[in-house]
Amino acid sequence: MPSPTSPPVQNNADYFDFRAMERVPESHAWTGPQEYDHPVAAGHELEHDVVPVVDMRDDDDGAAAAAAARAAEEWGAFLLVGHGVPGELLARVEDQAARLFALPEPDKARAARRPGGGSSGYGVPQYLLRYPKRMWAEGYTFPAAAIRSEFRRVWPDAGDDYVSFCAAMDEYHVEMRALGRKLLAMFFQALGLAAAAGDDDDTERKILDTLTATMHLNLYPKCPDPELAVGLAAHTDSGFFTFIMQSPVPGLQLLRRRPSERWVTVPGVAGALVVVVGDLFHVLTNGRFHSVLHRAVVNRERDRISLPYFLGPPAHMKVAPLAAAVALGRKAEYRAVTWPEYMAMRETTFGTSLSALTMIQVKPEEESEET
Ligand SMILES: C=C1C[C@]23C[C@H]1CC[C@H]2[C@@]12CCC[C@@](C)(C(=O)O1)[C@H]2[C@@H]3C(=O)O
Numbered sequence: 001m002p003s004p005t006s007p008p009v010q011n012n013a014d015y016f017d018f019r020a021m022e023r024v025p026e027s028h029a030w031t032g033p034q035e036y037d038h039p040v041a042a043g044h045e046l047e048h049d050v051v052p053v054v055d056m057r058d059d060d061d062g063a064a065a066a067a068a069a070r071a072a073e074e075w076g077a078f079l080l081v082g083h084g085v086p087g088e089l090l091a092r093v094e095d096q097a098a099r100l101f102a103l104p105e106p107d108k109a110r111a112a113r114r115p116g117g118g119s120s121g122y123g124v125p126q127y128l129l130r131y132p133k134r135m136w137a138e139g140y141t142f143p144a145a146a147i148r149s150e151f152r153r154v155w156p157d158a159g160d161d162y163v164s165f166c167a168a169m170d171e172y173h174v175e176m177r178a179l180g181r182k183l184l185a186m187f188f189q190a191l192g193l194a195a196a197a198g199d200d201d202d203t204e205r206k207i208l209d210t211l212t213a214t215m216h217l218n219l220y221p222k223c224p225d226p227e228l229a230v231g232l233a234a235h236t237d238s239g240f241f242t243f244i245m246q247s248p249v250p251g252l253q254l255l256r257r258r259p260s261e262r263w264v265t266v267p268g269v270a271g272a273l274v275v276v277v278g279d280l281f282h283v284l285t286n287g288r289f290h291s292v293l294h295r296a297v298v299n300r301e302r303d304r305i306s307l308p309y310f311l312g313p314p315a316h317m318k319v320a321p322l323a324a325a326v327a328l329g330r331k332a333e334y335r336a337v338t339w340p341e342y343m344a345m346r347e348t349t350f351g352t353s354l355s356a357l358t359m360i361q362v363k364p365e366e367e368s369e370e371t
């Protein structure tokens with residue numbers, strides 16, 4: 001029996017009607033000093049608050065690859081332009097996401113995440129239920145490889161809305177996966193890890209060839225009290241890297257640690273994609289690229305949509321620092337893990353100030369045993 005003081009039991013299938021709210025209810029009010037409660041950088045007038053922009057067309061002599069690697073080292077994130085994904089497609093995908101979220105509750109409820117049913121479906125990702133408060137967002141997660149079967153749950157009759165939704169998401173997936181492979185090859189090139197041609201037993205080649213995508217749609221409805229609500233609490237992404245398409249309404253913030261801790265808002269640049277480095281890429285590069293804490297804030301005036309496209313290894317693949325990324329005379333800093341193993345470990349750290357990377361860090365005493 002829940003005690004009278006315990007919060008109402010909420011699970012990821014519970015529907016919350018944001019539109020009906022005239023104020024932020026207790027369940028969504030993040031009162032008191034928050035973790036990572038750092039100031040937000042005032043603007044972009046300071047050079048160190050300008051999010052790096054990488055233009056993929058700067059191709060002579062690996063200039064784009066070098067710029068992407070530098071940004072991944074220094075920021076763990078950057079804006080990507082010149083990526084070749086048509087603006088028309090980005091607009092259509094965003095429009096389709098907005099239509100999905102605008103459907104009546106029973107349609108979305110049919111596709112609700114099922115306890116133990118993996119991470120697909122409509123509703124709050126299970127990891128986020130670890131936080132004491134709910135976030136001001138609706139979400140939908142699905143494997144990029146199963147768009148059509150997933151959305152039959154929303155549109156069992158497979159009518160026109162279903163067809164146009166799936167067409168947009170399928171096209172987006174094709175473009176984004178190709179872009180993901182291209183960026184990964186650039187990262188490897190910049191790290192001096194370019195897979196030798198014809199060498200198909202090579203780890204880097206295997207990673208390129210098995211890159212796996214999970215798609216996620218976020219809607220952050222406009223909020224009557226944006227200071228009290230949180231769109232998405234501070235976290236690192238767990239995979240290799242994520243492309244985020246954000247509507248022109250900004251809301252994504254990156255935690256910068258130097259010269260002082262502060263949140264830097266990623267500007268809404270039309271047609272640009274944000275790249276965020278995840279924990280498993282941090283592992284793969286033995287910490288040379290670093291995963292970055294980021295969060296989403298909400299605003300009073302406008303709904304905001306974002307579409308993160310998560311790229312990582314297939315579920316069975318163990319990820320460990322690449323031999324070539326471990327500098328001479330150094331040790332691998334992290335133990336090998338699969339993506340699901342890592343997500344399960346990390347779940348226990350959500351809502352705490354621990355970084356899950358420390359849970360797979362090789363400690364000095366283990367190093368001596370291993371040799
Ligand atoms: C493929 C992914 C990536 C996941 C887990 C799984 C499905 C849902 C994704 C998110 C989406 C919301 C933030 C995050 C931190 C969360 O809790 O769920 C993401 C997480 C990750 O990047 O680890």
Ligand SMILES: O=C(O)CCC(=O)C(=O)O
Pocket residue numbers: 216218232237244246251252294295296305306308
């Ligand atoms: O909404 C955003 O811009 C960020 C989304 C995000 O970080 C995520 O879903 O992992």
Ligand SMILES: [Fe+2]
Pocket residue numbers: 235236237294308
């Ligand atoms: Fe994220």
